[in-house]
Amino acid sequence: MKIRHRIVFNRKTISIEFVNFLEEKKAKFSNDDSDLIVAYLFEEENWKNDLYQFLQKEGITSIIECIYSKxxxxxxxxxxxxxxxxxxxxxxxxxxxxxxxxxxxxxxxxxxxxxxxxxxxxxxxxxxxxxxxxxxxxxxxxxxxxxxxxxxxxxxxxxxxxxxxxxxxxxxxxxxxxxxxxxxxxxxxxxxxxxxxxxxxxxxxxxxxxxxxxxxxxxxxxxxxxxxxxxxxxxxxxxxxxxxxxxxxxxxxxxxxxxxxxxxxxxxxxxxxxxxxxx
Ligand SMILES: [Zn+2]
Structure with missing residues (x-):
């Protein structure tokens, strides 16, 4: 079982550090034209706490979904x-x-x-x-x-x-x-x-x-x-x-x-x- 975060944020108000973090952890981004971006990110144990710190600092809640293997x-x-x-x-x-x-x-x-x-x-x-x-x-x-x-x-x-x-x-x-x-x-x-x-x-x-x-x-x-x-x-x-x-x-x-x-x-x-x- 993997944990996938769905993180919605505004491209105008998000910090560059958090965007860099998401990119580094290989998040997938939705790319329509609006300012609202949806990032999908599979959680890993060794940086999970960093993610939560970012979310708290940015004032964003992620929605968690379990993805199960076949x-x-x-x-x-x-x-x-x-x-x-x-x-x-x-x-x-x-x-x-x-x-x-x-x-x-x-x-x-x-x-x-x-x-x-x-x-x-x-x-x-x-x-x-x-x-x-x-x-x-x-x-x-x-x-x-x-x-x-x-x-x-x-x-x-x-x-x-x-x-x-x-x-x-x-x-x-x-x-x-x-x-x-x-x-x-x-x-x-x-x-x-x-x-x-x-x-x-x-x-x-x-x-x-x-x-x-x-x-x-x-x-x-x-x-x-x-x-x-x-x-x-x-x-x-x-x-x-x-x-x-x-x-x-x-x-x-x-x-x-x-x-x-x-x-x-x-x-x-x-x-x-x-x-x-x-x-
Ligand atoms: Zn009651």
């Missing part, structure tokens, strides 16, 4: 999954009413966002424009996957365990919307996140309800082996919660079995998978 992907038994394709918002969106319609909000904490339990179908305004994509996530909802009917039929035939399919309703008519389904994930994994110095940038403890949430580093997840052992499911949510403010979401994990089904049927456009290190 061998690492082939060896993995579980993956995290998310969709880069975001569509619409859960409805009714005004006053966040969906929090009380789609979810049972009896135990909801309005300080950290913890405690929503889904009780009804999600509602949206209109059918997705899928294009070549087959999966989406709604804005604001970071731990639910929605699929078109093509994925639905392939998953139905594929001996995939651990989910139910829910319709998604038109918020005006309360009738199911064509060609979109929610993968309702039935199980939550036992807590098992370890090597937190690798995965966790910040631990947030809610002063009101005591819930602990994490901010992810982008450097991959390591889990204890025994929480995955004996699972009879192909899709499961983490017990650990992530996000700042009112964002409070699980990570979704899928098995090798489901990963193979999705990739071999080319259903993975705009999906991001990360192999989970299991020890």
């Amino acid at each position: 061998a690492e992907i082939e060896k993995a038994t579980w993956f995290s999954i998310r969709s880069k394709f975001r569509w619409e918002y859960p409805q009714p969106k005004d006053y966040f009413s969906y929090r009380h319609i789609t979810y049972d909000s009896t135990s909801y904490c309005d300080s950290c966002g913890y405690g929503l339990k889904q009780k009804e179908e999600f509602r949206i305004n209109k059918s997705p424009k899928w294009g070549k994509r087959n999966f989406l996530m709604l804005n604001w909802v970071h731990d639910e996957l929605f699929i078109n009917n093509k994925v639905r039929s392939i998953m139905d035939k594929g001996d995939i365990k651990g989910y139910k399919l829910h319709s998604v309703l038109n918020v005006k008519t309360n009738k199911p919307i064509d060609d979109i389904n929610q993968i309702y994930i039935e199980e939550v994994l036992q807590p098992g996140l370890i090597n937190k110095e690798q995965s966790i940038k910040e631990v947030l403890t809610c002063r009101k309800c005591g819930t602990v949430k994490y901010i992810y580093t982008g450097r991959g997840f390591t889990y204890k082996k025994d929480v995955f052992e004996g699972l009879n499911t192909d899709i499961v949510k983490s017990a650990e919660m992530f996000g700042d403010g009112l964002m409070c979401s699980s990570i979704i994990f899928i098995s090798r079995n489901l990963y193979n089904l999705l990739t071999s049927n080319s259903l993975d456009k705009d999906l991001v998978f990360e192999p989970i290190t299991i020890v």
Whole structure:
């Protein structure tokens, strides 16, 4: 696994020392005509601290992405999954009413966002424009996957365990919307996140309800082996919660079995998978 930084800076305000550093470390630069430059840089252990010092001095944050080798992907038994394709918002969106319609909000904490339990179908305004994509996530909802009917039929035939399919309703008519389904994930994994110095940038403890949430580093997840052992499911949510403010979401994990089904049927456009290190 390699760590790639995505660093966005303004060519007019950046110091020449930092540009030299980036060039010396063989960063790749985007070269359109605007003043904003994007540099991609693979991190190395021996100058990692210098990079962080530069970023701090320049007041720039980098976005970290893990790039896995083919061998690492082939060896993995579980993956995290998310969709880069975001569509619409859960409805009714005004006053966040969906929090009380789609979810049972009896135990909801309005300080950290913890405690929503889904009780009804999600509602949206209109059918997705899928294009070549087959999966989406709604804005604001970071731990639910929605699929078109093509994925639905392939998953139905594929001996995939651990989910139910829910319709998604038109918020005006309360009738199911064509060609979109929610993968309702039935199980939550036992807590098992370890090597937190690798995965966790910040631990947030809610002063009101005591819930602990994490901010992810982008450097991959390591889990204890025994929480995955004996699972009879192909899709499961983490017990650990992530996000700042009112964002409070699980990570979704899928098995090798489901990963193979999705990739071999080319259903993975705009999906991001990360192999989970299991020890
Ligand atoms: Zn709370």
